[in-house]
Amino acid sequence: MKKLLFALATTAAVIGFFAGAYAADKAKVCFVYVGSKTDGGWTQAHDIGRLELEKALGDKIETQFLESVPEGPDAERAIERLARSGCGLIYTTSFGFMDATVKVAAKFPDVKFEHATGYKTAPNLATYNSRFYEGRYIQGQIAAKISQKGVAGYIASFPIPEVVMGINAFVTGARSINPDFKIKVVWANTWFDPGKEADAAKALIDQGVDVLTQHTDTTAPMQVAAERGIKAFGQASDMIKAGPETQLTAIVDTWGAYYIKRTQLFLDGKWETSSSWDGLKDGILTMAPYTNMPDDVKALAEATQKKIESGELKPFTGPLKKQDGSEWLAAGASSDDGTLLGMNFYVEGVDDKLPK
């Protein structure tokens, strides 16, 4: 066995020597995607960021990507392949790539890694995330104004802090307008599955919700909402094409700004590990145009957005109660980031039991 492997390896090394003889003068910046780069949601937003990066720094760098990489052992191989193919800076763009990125980063100390939405860092591994909850708070306010019944449907992916935080932000926003507002949650247990997401949307609409939002990546819920004639919010990318009469606004991830900033630091040799968590004011997150709503609602949404951008308004500010009625934040107090990043409880107004 050992001999055979050795023979294979030496043959391979000889071929590899000739095949690998090409010059690389531009720095290589690489991306690992969990979905298809045309998914219309999460991954597409990252790919748009990659293209903006190419546009901005195209004379100094070239970019590469691997798409539809499954989380788990396959991810480790995919990331290692990129590290070995000469990438100097690698962005891994899904939470599920965290442990794989940590392992490969330990193996390639000279390559820089950036992992989206995770919490593990190393000297050559930074994390970056976006304060999506700021957008969700605005969406909640819009929903409270638009909904006749005072009930919104929420298609959630996995019960991790990021998603729970989004649900709580939405409810908090809605209850700042209508204190009796409620939401119903369906856990799709997937980030990307048009069939399951559409089913979840149908189930929610059958239960009587009249506005829909999602924390999954496809446009399927938007299409179902359009068919059933209710309004909905887009996620990750502007989904207006899937529901021209339906989309109220969308949280649009604009990673490009971050990619350009960090890649420039990398080129200048000033790259250092960090845990970045930017929001609306930094431009890493923008709201798609406010459409399909009355002018006063639009004005309200724009005003709230301005207040969040200026720092005047923090979405998680008391008085806020947890779902069980106990106090979470006293009047005027704002939540610290640590609590948000580990969030494992609902606030009042969520008509669902958090899966434990």
Add this chain to the structure above:
Amino acid sequence: MRIELERRPDVSKLFSILSPFIALGLTLFFGGIMFMMLGKDPFAALYSFFIEPLTEVWSLHELAIKAAPLILIAVGLSVCYRSNNWNIGAEGQFIMGAIAGSILPVVFYEWQSPLVLPLMMLLGMLGGALFAGIPAFLKAHLNTNEILTSLMLVYVAQLFLDWLVRGPWRNPGGMNFPETRTFDATAILPEMIASGRAHWGFGFAIIAAILVWFMMRYTLKGFEITVLGQSQRAGRFAGFSSRKMIWFSMLLSGALAGLAGIAEVSGAIQQLRPVISPGYGFTAIIVAFLGRLNPLGIVVAGLVLALTYLGGEAVQVSLQISDKPIRVFQGLLLFFVLSCDTLIHYKIRMMWYDLNDTTGEGAR
């Protein structure tokens, strides 16, 4: 008009051997055309796909990692299919094996001893075998269709794993994320050789393939499997019990799938997650048939299929194309292999009907 497949009375030995090569040639040709239409150099694409993954040591290790579960499961399935028991639920047995084997490192994580690893592997085999025992029992004693029961149990296993990692087995220090604690070093399957991360799962696969090959070829049990698979009646006359064979083949394939599961979790993932298999249990069915239900053929087939995954990534990186054409290319390969095999054993016959003839006797 109707198209029928008619079994050829005598199959050409030469073409039986040539069939995989013809298929490969056709794939290269049509795949090359596809890459050309995409504006890419077809030779570079084919090189990246089939050769590049074999040119580096680390990538050979990755090949072994990817092929190991496929081979291990497919070897077990070959015994089932040879004996005419259609176990479609290897994916579920893989998952249950992984869960059973993980009891030690997850629940009794404080117990660290050299015994942990062998016990984990045994528990994994036991878990897979017991789970395969359900459809075996149902078929042997209640005469249910094992295709349906074994397939449906896959979803049971998937949801059970999902519940475990979100509920009772969730890592208490994991920020509420759905995964178990990571395994202790004593519970991690070691690497086979120091040059890369291929673990002993591949060793198990090769050993299992050789043992099963030996059994099929040189032992009475192997003969029994073949006879019962070809004709139950003939088997009964020889004194073989088809009921016992159901149990034997299902438990064996379940145990191997379970071993594959715990080896994958212990060697490659090192914790349980909501999803631990990208469909190995189903892909292994393809591997079993590509290897013509011969354990040694399965080793080759497993490696080839694993190569198409690695090659697919290599092409994406080197040519900057999306993964969609790669999937089409993988599909082409399977399509040509299966159709070549089929056309060597069967010929196509067109049945022309006379539309005015209602008796149906006008078929020529």
